[in-house]
Amino acid sequence: MLRVILFQQWKGSRMLLFLAGLTAFAVPVVSASTYSWRAQSSWDPAGLLLFGYAVGFLYPAIAAATGLIVAVTAWGPDHRGGHVYALSLPLPRWRYAGLRFVAGVVLISAPVFMLAIGTGLVALTAPIPEGLTAYPVALTARFALAALVAYGMFFAVAAGTTRTAATILGVMAGLVALQVVLTAFGARVNILGGVTNALFNWPGPFDIFGGRWLLIDV
Amino acid sequence: MCNVRLGILLILAAALASRPAAAQTIAELQRRVEHRRAEWLAAAAIRDSLRASRQIVADDTLRIGGLTVVGSADDLARLHPAIALGWERAAGELGADTSLVARTTIHVTLTEQWRPRGSATGSLGRLLRPFADFHGVEGDSVHAGTIVDVSTGAGLGLGRTRLPGGVDLRLAAPTIRNGVWASVASLVDSAVVGWGGAVVPEISSGSRRTVYRELVTTRYSTARECVAHDLGACRKALGLTATDTPLRDWYSLEDLAAWVRRDRRPDQKFFPDRSAWYDGCTMEQNVTNCVQYLSGPSLGDRTPAPLGLAARQLALAVALDIGGSGAITRLIDSRGSVPRRVAAAAGVSVDSLVSAWRAAAYSGAGKPTAINAASGGAALVWFGFLALAALGGRRWR
Numbered sequence: 001m002l003r004v005i006l007f008q009q010w011k012g013s014r015m016l017l018f019l020a021g022l023t024a025f026a027v028p029v030v031s032a033s034t035y036s037w038r039a040q041s042s043w044d045p046a047g048l049l050l051f052g053y054a055v056g057f058l059y060p061a062i063a064a065a066t067g068l069i070v071a072v073t074a075w076g077p078d079h080r081g082g083h084v085y086a087l088s089l090p091l092p093r094w095r096y097a098g099l100r101f102v103a104g105v106v107l108i109s110a111p112v113f114m115l116a117i118g119t120g121l122v123a124l125t126a127p128i129p130e131g132l133t134a135y136p137v138a139l140t141a142r143f144a145l146a147a148l149v150a151y152g153m154f155f156a157v158a159a160g161t162t163r164t165a166a167t168i169l170g171v172m173a174g175l176v177a178l179q180v181v182l183t184a185f186g187a188r189v190n191i192l193g194g195v196t197n198a199l200f201n202w203p204g205p206f207d208i209f210g211g212r213w214l215l216i217d218v
Numbered sequence: 219m220c221n222v223r224l225g226i227l228l229i230l231a232a233a234l235a236s237r238p239a240a241a242q243t244i245a246e247l248q249r250r251v252e253h254r255r256a257e258w259l260a261a262a263a264i265r266d267s268l269r270a271s272r273q274i275v276a277d278d279t280l281r282i283g284g285l286t287v288v289g290s291a292d293d294l295a296r297l298h299p300a301i302a303l304g305w306e307r308a309a310g311e312l313g314a315d316t317s318l319v320a321r322t323t324i325h326v327t328l329t330e331q332w333r334p335r336g337s338a339t340g341s342l343g344r345l346l347r348p349f350a351d352f353h354g355v356e357g358d359s360v361h362a363g364t365i366v367d368v369s370t371g372a373g374l375g376l377g378r379t380r381l382p383g384g385v386d387l388r389l390a391a392p393t394i395r396n397g398v399w400a401s402v403a404s405l406v407d408s409a410v411v412g413w414g415g416a417v418v419p420e421i422s423s424g425s426r427r428t429v430y431r432e433l434v435t436t437r438y439s440t441a442r443e444c445v446a447h448d449l450g451a452c453r454k455a456l457g458l459t460a461t462d463t464p465l466r467d468w469y470s471l472e473d474l475a476a477w478v479r480r481d482r483r484p485d486q487k488f489f490p491d492r493s494a495w496y497d498g499c500t501m502e503q504n505v506t507n508c509v510q511y512l513s514g515p516s517l518g519d520r521t522p523a524p525l526g527l528a529a530r531q532l533a534l535a536v537a538l539d540i541g542g543s544g545a546i547t548r549l550i551d552s553r554g555s556v557p558r559r560v561a562a563a564a565g566v567s568v569d570s571l572v573s574a575w576r577a578a579a580y581s582g583a584g585k586p587t588a589i590n591a592a593s594g595g596a597a598l599v600w601f602g603f604l605a606l607a608a609l610g611g612r613r614w615r
Contacts, residue, residue, distance in 0.1 A: 046435040094609045101605055131434025131445050142589040145597040152604030159608040205604075208597040218431050218583065 067150025304394025
């Protein structure tokens with residue numbers, strides 16, 4: 001059963017997954033090549049770190065995109081078909097959703113694997129200045145966790161009813177509106193800041209996305 | 219006839235009018251001016267005297283241990299517990315160097331801050347406030363907190379903290395403690411301060427990280443050799459070698475040429491010498507030309523060491539740490555070159571000091587920023603929670 005669902009999800013997402021995997025492979029390789037080319041004219045390890053900061057935002061972006069792609073394509077056929085296929089199976093909902101979830105996790109491993117190859121290649125071949133270290137395993141692990149968190153969130157939303165999605169969007173819009181009104185009336189309350197901090201700082205769900213994403217660091 | 223009389227009267231009147239009155243002679247007027255001036259000076263003197271007297275009466279002096287604090291009687295009364303606590307902390311840290319505090323005086327001032335009630339913040343608030351301003355009385359204000367300022371008698375700021383809820387002992391005491399440290403640091407002469415910055419009570423782990431980051435990413439060859447365990451290179455990188463030709467001693471030819479290359483080539487028409495030095499340095503790799511070029515307006519009279527102030531400040535802190543009690547006194551009272559004085563403060567050789575500094579810098583290496591256990595664990599927990607949320611639903615659509 002899992003194999004069938006996995007194959008179905010693979011068919012629906014393979015092109016986008018291929019693009020995500022290619023990008024995940026290319027970002028460390030291209031950035032290291034660019035730096036190596038620049039290092040031939042001037043020795044500048046600080047420039048390498050700055051360059052790492054500049055391209056570092058791409059890793060969480062690719063992780064989030066991977067999670068979104070896999071989650072949306074997992075439930076796409078069911079939503080289009082009105083869940084007839086799922087309802088025709090002799091399976092409880094939790095088990096069917098679990099199969100889809102596991103299939104998605106398997107598919108996420110493809111871009112993670114591509115990133116592991118890219119970062120490993122850089123760590124082995126790039127001229128890394130003394131004092132700096134490449135962290136291919138740590139970066140790949142972080143990428144994998146970020147992709148899984150993004151996948152989990154989008155999968156949960158996609159697996160829910162339309163009402164659930166509307167409720168989530170409504171709460172978000174309500175918070176923004178409340179903040180605007182409070183600010184307009186001179187209240188010194190920062191709701192959005194608090195919510196953002198709670199989400200993006202430890203132990204929030206998106207803490208893994210924050211901070212520096214550096215393949216080569218001190 | 220009438221005309222004759224009238225004429226005589228006019229002549230008489232003109233004669234009388236042209237003669238100065240007794241009190242309007244030049245001498246009399248000058249005398250009056252001098253008198254007024256003397257009176258004004260006397261009044262000004264009395265005014266200044268009164269002002270000075272008022273200041274003396276208003277200012278009070280508080281002595282705790284070796285610390286002398288000057289401020290208004292009211293401020294000192296309110297701050298007394300904070301001053302005592304701050305002094306206790308500073309004295310504990312300074313050890314034998316507390317005797318230096320007797321050479322200085324610190325001044326404290328409390329200033330109340332007020333802000334308009336209900337003032338909007340942020341650009342959106344300012345934009346919308348005219349349409350939503352329905353509360354508050356015009357001109358009404360609320361107490362926003364108290365500012366405690368610690369300074370030298372000359373007005374040099376030693377510390378400043380905003381105390382939101384009145385004089386909070388926990389917030390005010392560190393300011394006093396920092397003020398004591400700053401007053402001691404102000405006794406260090408400009409040669410040492412110019413090299414290693416101000417004497418500070420501690421070096422944060424963030425500063426150590428900054429130093430380590432600078433050390434391993436520096437573009438200067440002497441600093442890179444320091445990374446490769448060359449203590450002599452570390453000394454040069456920190457500027458801890460007494461030399462009359464720092465550019466030649468602290469920097470390699472490649473470093474100097476790269477440094478010069480960061481400038482645009484001077485116009486040959488207006489700056490023939492400098493453009494020739496520029497070419498000689500960057501094209502012919504002539505070290506003399508590099509030094510000639512950089513010794514001009516680019517540097518002034520002070521050559522920076524290859525490693526920046528944070529690294530040198532860490533070296534100074536390490537020296538004082540190794541030197542222990544009395545190290546600051548030795549630093550202040552010693553004479554000679556900066557390396558000699560810093561070593562005297564530490565009580566060890568410069569090489570030992572540099573070795574300790576290198577270890578301190580490497581202690582800031584920290585862990586890789588790519589991931590940490592707390593973030594990874596939180597991500598896994600959230601992933602599990604979201605998976606359960608996805609599987610737990612009962613409705614299909």
